[in-house]
Amino acid sequence: MITLNHFLVLGAVLFVIGLFGALSKRNAVAILMSIEIMLNAVNVTLVAFASAILNHGGKALNGATVDSSRLTGQIFAVFIITVAAAEASVALAMIIAIYRRRNTIDVGEINLMRW
């Protein structure tokens, strides 16, 4: 049986993989992809919680009564997917713009904000 915990572990693992990628990759596109993974890890967690509430008979995990028909988690996930798409397009546009000017997308070399 796949319990809530399995989903949460999956989400956490995915998040950490994404985090590692975002912090360690030098290619801006790869960082962008890692961020997408982190967002999706959050999505998994949100959806898992939402369905867990539904399956729990309309009660929250701590026993409080909630409206069982609420799809709050799913709606958040859809929201995030939408925002992630918009974000990806903007970010990619920026990466292209940076590449045109500086001929690189290595974030180690893009340090205009340095003191």
Add this chain to the structure above:
Amino acid sequence: MQWLLPVIVFAPAIAGVALLLFPQRPAKLIAAGATLAVFLLSLWLYFGLLNGSATTFGDVLHPQWAVDEPWINIALGTFHFRVDYALGADGLSMPMIVLNALLTFLAVVGSWHIDRRIKFYLALILILETGVMGVFAAFDLFLFILFWEVELIPMFLLIGIWGGARREYAAWKFLIYTLVGSSFTLAGIFLIYVQTGGQSATYQHYASVASQLTGSLPLFGGSVSLPLVLFLLLFAGFAVKIPMWPVHTWLPDAHTEAPTAVSVLLAGVLLKMGAYGLIRICLGFVPQGVQEIAPLLGIVAAINVLWGAGASMVQHDMKKMIAYASVSHMGYVLLGVAGAAASVGGASLLDFRQAALTGATLQMFTHGAITGMLFFCVGVLYDKAHTREIDIFGGIATRMPREITLYSIACFASLGLPALAGFVAEYLVFTGTYALLPAQTVFAVFGVVLTAGYLLWMLRRSFFGPLNLKWRGLTDATLREAFPLAALAVVILFVGIYPQPLVDLITPAMQQTLHTVVQALAVH
């Protein structure tokens, strides 16, 4: 007639913003018109008050034509944060309001030759006028500090953009000096607000509880007198503005770098904000704090006078010399206040206290007019010669008869020649304070000799003697340039010969303040 004071305060800023929307060409005329209108309104206020309900401007408890509306009122549990939109004018602030309106108008006229970003320049001057007016007209401590800080922005930009070679240094120095000082003042305002009940921040409230403000405050294990702490916190910002030795060094730099009209405003009214705060807030609301430190304040005042005069003596730049002269002359204001608050003699010396305090207030007005005139004189010379080096000139009086006539009137007024305004104020301060702080007064009186020395020495080096041939092409002040000078000369002469109207209007406000002081003395 309640609308009059808000209009005087806010009209300049509105005109300033409007100026930016109009084309460049009529900008000067609009600015001159607006400032003239404000000046006339302030005169109307002045004479309207006199001929209307009262024969005087009243005092802090009874300001004339005051406005008082609740503005911010937040209750957090038992703590109320309340700010009133309170404006008023009494005998202490009214002369300053008129002086500010006059000097701003003259400053606009005196800036006629400026062309660089003129719209922005004039807009800033107008916004500055609103800031200063607000400081003098505010009757709520939070409103006061708000206007106090508002005034910084235009002044910073005016020095920083239109200034001389070291303008950025001077502008930053001015800004940071003032901000550091006023941060203490803000802390003091919060402290006094909390300590007096935390229900209202209007002047009337503070003035009515001032004499009961005693007690001590725990600090680092020990305890210090509450009025003293309040005084020191509040005074920190005012001391910088006055400027009091040893926090005066921003002034020479700011004056030297600022354009002429800005120097005029800086010396004429901005320094008075510090003195005004000292009298209105420190002496009016925490008299015991001033009393505890009055002899020391008197000593610092004497140092101010002598130090400023000494430093003036060896300056090579006319503007810097006059800036130090300002330091010297503002020492008399300090001395007057210290004398009025001194704890010797109790109520028996009330008349002398009043003479000292009235003299200090009068000195605020006369110094504004005189130093404004001096800066205009230097400005006229600088516009023609492009230098202010005293020794570089020589004998130019023959080329500039109009200029030298007015310049020497300003110098003689500044050195306290009778029949000119400076004498009235200084004489009044001396006759008042000698009874209270004799030693300090004697030293301060010696400043009169030094003042004569450096001003006349400057005239001798720059204007007298055979003409330095380098300057034979120098032309005299035009009528437009001479207009602000002549206007101020008329004011100076009038106050010097017939000071009664001005003194009579200042007196009631001072009586109320001294009433508080003497009451506090009794409690002490």
Add this chain to the structure above:
Amino acid sequence: MTPVDLVWLVPALPLAAMLIIFFGTRMVEIAVQPRPAAVPAPTDHGGHGGHGPADAATTPDTEAGHDATDQTAHTTHGAAAAGGGHGEHGGHTPFWPMLSSIIGVSALLLSFALSLLILWQFLDVNGDVFHTKNLIATGKDIHLYNWFTIGSLNYSIDFRVDTLTVVMLLVVTGVSTLVHLYSIGYMAGDPGYSRFYIELALFTVAMLILVLGANFLVLFIGWELVGLSSYLLVGFWFYHNPPPPGSEVPYPPPAQLKAFVTTRLGDFGFLIGILILFTATGTFNFIELNTKTQAMDKGLLTLAMILVFCGAVGKSAQFPLHVWLPDAMAGPTPVSALIHAATMVAAGVYLVARLFPIYEGVAGPQALAVVGYTGAFTALFAATIALTQNDIKGVLAYSTISQLGYMFAGLAVADTNTVGMYHLFTHAFFKALLFLGSGSVIHAIGAQDMRKMGGLARFMPWTAGTILVATLAISGIPPFSGFWSKDPIITTALEKGNYIIYGLTLFTAFLTAFYMFRLFILTFGGQGSFLGLWGGHDQYRGDAHPRESPRVMTFPLVVLALATILIGLAGFAGFNQGFAWFLNHGVNVDFPVAPALDANTFIGVGAGVLGILLAIAVYGYGLRLNVALASSAVTRPIYRLLYRRYFLDELYLWLIRVVVLGLSNLCALFDAYVIDGIVNGSARAVRGLGNITRRSETGILQNYGAAIFGGAMIILILVFVATGAIGR
């Protein structure tokens, strides 16, 4: 409405004249005259010391080119053939400036006439004419307006006319009228002609305010205003070139500065004195002070009176603040006559005379002792310097200082202020005469160094004759006026047993006679003439063409000479006693103002005669005593000490340079390095701190990301630890 009620008109008339000239004729003058096409490049400034010895060499263009102030007279002045400034024989005055002088003179004449009327009213004791009884005893208070009132403290502008004031009014308006008249000739063609009359009128107004003041406030206003007019008039020729090194002629720009600042130094003490009195009594009014000071602490009052005397020391040029007066001779000669001899410098004496009841009756004896010894010492001190000076105005300046010393000594030794005031009264006339006469000489030959004069009596008999009268008067020779006023000072000192003052004044009388006749002989006489006094052939050592001055200049001389003689002759008819009676509010004082025919008087006059004889022997008959003294190894240093005025100027200059400017520089440097050092240092410290912390801003995106997540983790862990979620 009697004359005394209109006394405010006495200063108001010159004030009106001043304003009319300032805004009226002078403006018209500037408007009507054509603007000079171009400023002539002043290439050669031949003038040394302007009006000094070399003035004759000054080209007219020099000053004309300099002076745009008064462009009116510019062209005409340039065309004036006679010389620059006011060199030889003056120039032609155009219409508008001339109108200025006419306005000035007529205003002064009216003032003088009004003063005479007031005198008449005062003398009209029974009120037969003016229906004012016994004004002489009561005086008259006139309240003009309130400056302001603060509580019980009154700051009001009040005039008081009493007998002392009336005497001063007459002296001031009288001498001033004559000087105004004289200046028409002396200043003729000067480019600053109208300005001169403005400043003269301003001076007269100020002096009249001073003597009319009923309280310290008004007196101090006048006191400072005469300082201002002195400043303006001393610097009248501010555009002149400096004199050559070694010249005795003072230079206007530094002289005017010195005059103002030195007297201000005295005013510092004066003001403190006023403050002490005011604090103790709460009033400025002289009459009230007379009574209220009696309740004062005696020591404090004495100190206050000595401090008040400091003001007199400054204004009346007593040692050690006398240094400004000789330099003030840089002004035009009529100014020297009016301000620096006859009236303004008398203000100090007037002040002590005005406060005499307090000095004499209330304050401790130390106060008058200070006055007396300062005066007597200054009298001798200045006389010794006068012995060696070569500048004709310099000698007269030191003689003025010396005579003022006499007045103070006279005030101090006597029981009334009459003795000092009477010397002030007579001195005003003969000293004005001496100065105007010397001006006439300077006007004639364009030089003021006596080594370039000699034998001038032949060319200018009127000038010489009148000056001789004044010289005899100042030497204390009867029957001239000086005798009647100077001798009582010397004899009173003896009668009061004050032998120090007696000795000093007596010896000074000898010196006075000597240096005054030295001056007269060097200027007008020479060897081979009658007693060396009158003319002599080929005694003139200069190179100008001297001739008698115009009538407008000699007329005032004659008037003053007549006054000197008539006052002297009236002495035989008891005029002095009358003066004493008048000054003491119509009470006959038992103090004999008139000298008696006794041994003391003979000694006093004898000292004068001895001095005259010695001067005639040395300068008229060539007794080479002076040369011997100036060259002998023993006396040479003394001669040099006197000639260089005891090196006091150098000492003061050194004090100012080292002490005042040194301290001033210290202040400025302290500001620049210590205070601004702290200010800029703290700014630099903040900047340095920022320099370190900003290193954390690497600009690399991933560092920021790691920091955000790391920070979030740390906070999370802290929260967990704090809430006990970890480590339970």
